[in-house]
Amino acid sequence: MYTKLTEQFQALSKIQTISLERQKLLEPLICYVQDKVMMNKPVNLNFICTHNSRRSHLSQIWAQAASAYFQTPNVNCYSGGTEETALYPKVAETLATQGFHIFKIAENSNPIYAVKYDDNEAPVIAFSKKYDNPFNPVSHFAAILTCSQADNGCPFIAGAEKRIPITYEDPKVADGTAAQSNIYEERSLQIAEEMYYVFSMIKK
Secondary structure, eight states, X not given: OOHHHHHHHHHHTTOOOOOHHHHHHHXXXXXXXXXXXXXXXXXXXXXXXXXXXXXXXXXXXXXXXHHHHTTOTTEEEEEEESSXXXXXXXXXXXXXXXXXXXXXXXXXXXXXXXXXXXXXXXXXXXXXXXXXXXXXXXXXXXXEEOSHHHHHHOSOOTTEEEEEEOOOOOGGGGTTSTTHHHHHHHHHHHHHHHHHHHXXXXXX
């Protein structure tokens, strides 16, 4: 794993800022991952928000990196939206600042990025898509709802074994303001801390 990302995770191990309320919210995800690990089955996680442009990508990418950091086996992280838009550029910029290596591999109205956390691991392929896009699993996965709009708008997700709402405030509220970089960094680190917490709890 890249040195800067390792340092980010090591720093997270020294802080305890997740409230009991948030820990309770994360418990169903911990249980889902733990059950799959104990049965030696793939852990397929599909993080879903409305536009698949910000929070769902941050969650997917940090979850994949955290699972690798804790060497949790057979974890595959995906993301999707209730509609397709594009990965917001500030998300890629923020993740790059925090230690990921990011390469744009297709340039169009919905760019495709390769996001790497380790030179020897497959990259996360990041682009906006609907949650039921063929790129994502069609069964045997947990759907993690990262925004209240998607949570309310998707009462049923075909193929999902479990539906887990873990919502975050949209960093979009800071777009075009002087606080934008700080807000995106804060949201990304909040998600990183919670995904770190989830995978730190998994017993192998």
